[in-house]
Amino acid sequence: MAGAISKTPDFVRDSIFAVGSTRIIDAVLMMFFVVRIATPGIGLPVNDVAGLLLVAVAAFRRPTRQLSGTTWFAAISVLLVTFLVIVAIATGPSQADITRLGRILILFFLAGFIASGRIDIVSGLKGFSVGLLANIPLFYAGLAPDTYGGLLTGFLNDKNVAGFTYAIMTVLLFLIYRRLWTRIALTGLGLGAVVLTDSRTSMAALAAAIIWLVLARFLGPFFRVVLAGVLLGGFFYAENNLSQVGAYAARSGSDELRDRIDAASLEKTLAAPWYGHGLGEATTEVAGDVWFFHNSYWGLITEGGYAFLLAILALLAFAGFQFLGKGKQTPEARIVEAATIVILLCSFRLGEVFITLPTFIAIGIGLGIYSQRHSDWLVRQAAAGPEVEGALFPIQQRVS
DSSP, X not given: OHHHHOSSOHHHHHHHTOOSTHHXXXXXXXXXXGOOSBOTTTOSBHHHHHHHHHHHHHTTSOOSSOOTTOHHHHHHXXXXXXXXXXXXXXXXXXXXXXXXXXXXXXXXXXXXXXXXXXXXXXXXXXXXXXXXXXXXXXXXXXXXXXXXXXXXXXXXOSHHHHHHHHHHHHHHGGGTOOSHHHHHHHHHHHHHHHHXXXXXXXXXXXXXXXXXXXXXXXXXXXXXXXXXXXXXXXXHHHHHHHTTSGGGGGGHHHHHHHHHHHHHHHHHHHHSOTTOSOTTOOEEEETTEEEEXXXXXXXXXXHHHHHHHHHHXXXXXXXXXXXXXXXXXXXXXXXXXXXXXXXXXXTTTXXXXXXXXXXHHHHHHHHHHHHHHHHHHHHHHHHHOHHHHHSSSOGGGOOO
């Protein structure tokens, strides 16, 4: 059982030993996932174009792993896309529907290709980390966009997007940077970058994820649920109280505007029919300007009803928290759990978290880990035999 004693899990090790130029392609394209400015002549963000190119290249590769026990992913993907197409037709298809639906399709393929090994995720994560690291000095050197008055944005083009991206990628990079000192350095760099974005939500979410990584491995199922509840309560406490501390207290005007946007967003969400208003409708008008929602849960309900929200939450439950996963919990699974915590917490206060490249990278990695655990469990089942594995008292423990 080499996979059981190796310090590097099969899912990650397979990617490390991938050969050929594909590693360079994956690293370079995922490095451009950081760039959210419009592509000249196309209009789509550079990161979306990079995602499309990566999926297109990966489609011509052979999968290196079979996805065992993950029929739920295909079922959710097909049913959700079909439902959203019907909603678009019912609400009157527009360019926003086409663009949004295309993005969702790319993200589903991205996750599936990561899980099946068509995309070399280790090289991809390294490329993404290089892009995030380079974004910081380029921003302060004036070579990357400054869209928020000196707060770290750079090529990510928005402080909250930057905060979320630095937070979740800090956690996911634990999968490839495994030495203690590198993880400590990574945590320090990640926290520092999130603080530079001044995204209070992302700060609190990353802190919760790190606490989960440190404590969850020592806890059983019941106390893990208790810890999750404590982290959720702590997140809302920090969110509400940080706004009254220090420099944040002087931003009352900004917070009042956010409150008005939230009120208008909730009103639109509650007024949505059961199937939603259609893709791209998670916007509202306040003071004569159009604003995106500041709550990703409301955004999904507004776009595609509770069906859209429940489908995405189901993906995060299965891939992120390994719900109904077979076999022993692994350190890698806990890292994906922590990344999922960042996703779920940031979604309460940020407008576009669920339908993003970092979220579906996490789903893809979680899907691969889920599949590997299921495959290993099947091997153990077969090795044990039906009489040993299925009996109330195993043969070795029976007495004559």
